[in-house]
Amino acid sequence: MSAPLHQHHSPIEPTILASWIRALCQTLRGYGVHPEPLMRQCGMDAGLLHVPEARYPTAQVRRFWQAAIEHTGDPLLGLQMGEEIQAPSLHALGLAMLASANLSELLSQMARYCKVISSTMHMALRHDRSGSALVIKTLGGSEPNHAARVAMLAFIHRQACRLSQHPIKPTFVALAVEPTPEYSARLDNYFGVPVTLGAEQDSIGFCYSDMLEPFAGANPMLVSLNEQAIRDYLSRIERLRFADRVLEQIRRTLPEGEPRLGDIAQTLGVSQRTLQRKLNQEAQSFQGLLDQARRQQAEDLLQHSTLPIVEIGYRLGFSDPSNFCRASHRWFDCSPSELRERGRLVAT
Known part of the structure; x- marks a missing residue:
């Protein structure tokens, strides 16, 4: 049941796991709303929904939540x-939850590893004489009506009931x-207790007997x-070089036009001077990374697409x-058409 996670997109900005968004898309279809146009x-690239390790920028996801709520009403x-x-x-986080020993371990997993789901999410466990509570916060704002945090608490409560094999009342x-x-009526009915609304933070509590009851599927x-x-x-996310983050942002921006240093710096939340200094520390330059991104995309599109060379x-x-042709000679020692022909010869 182990599901290794591999990084496809650098978290150069706050990001959210694509499969979390896939679940939201499925919910939208239940309302008769097609998620792809939204x-x-x-x-957002809908093709990433089926790439298990893909992530979406948080800013895009929050706009998506807004549109989803508006269209479903x-x-x-x-x-x-x-x-x-x-x-x-x-x-891997979901599979670890399913194999957890009890609700206490499940909540501990969520608190430790919630950033797998969202890099803006923070969870903390608190304990007192009456039991334990899980508190959820999101950094830098929230979805409309705190939608993602409500979804997370509803999901956790459902897992507690499912893995305990009987209703668990918070x-x-x-x-x-x-x-x-x-x-109030909908939330009270779902959680089985009167839900306090207008609270300062989103949280759910459980008594110690429910926290420590063994799960039958523990492994x-x-x-x-x-x-x-x-x-x-x-760990792989944390070790990413700054240059890798800049390169990934250049790749994302390139289809919209030539990326500008100032725009990339703003996206990364740094000044232009800081961006250049950090790249210099890694023996890189913005122009060099832009050239690298262009070269990689040129090779891919010329050899694996039917797009016209001019496009x-x-x-x-x-x-x-003519500038593209000169760049191609510098990169591949041949013209774009010659590189495309090489790719066809290799394929046959």
Whole structure:
């Protein structure tokens, strides 16, 4: 059951796991809303939904939540998503949850590794005489109506009931959601307790007897394997060079036109001077990374697509075909058409 996580997209900005968004898309379909047009409006590539390790920028996801709520007309869309998302879609973290010994271990896993799901999410466990509570926060803002945090708490409660094989009643649920009678009725019915709305933070509590009740499906070996996969994944993210982050952002921006140093610096949250200094420390330059990104995309598009050569040049930021031709000679020691022909000969 171990599902190793491999990094496809550098977290150059706050990101959210694509499979979490896939669950939201499935929920939208239940409302009769097609998610793909909404994703395009928010600048999201729907093709990443089926890449297990892919991630979306948080800013795009929050716009997507806004559009999703508007099109469904359901302010508690997050609650519905929390009822439907399946643990295995969270890969190694979800599989570790399914193999956990009890609710205490499950909540500890979520608190330690929640950044696999969202790099802006922070969870903390608190304990007192009455039991334990899981508190959720998101850095740098939130989705409309705290939708993602509501979804997460609903998902956790459903897993607690499923793995315990009987209903688990929280000691309390508190949400920073606007208090309305309609919201209260739906939330109270789902969690089985009166939910406090308008709270300062989103949290859920459980008594110690429920926290420590053994789960029938406990498997320490699977927990260990999947937690190691999670740690390896998070460690790879943290070790990324700054130049790798700049290069990834250049690759994302290139189809929209030639990336400018100032725009890339702003996306990364640094000044132009800081960006140049950090690249210099790694013996890199912005122009060199831009050239590297263009070279890689030129080779890929010329050998693996049927796009006209002139269009490929435009996509790479060459408004003049002769400039693209000169760059091709510098990169590959041949013209774009000759490189394309080489690719065809190799293929046959």
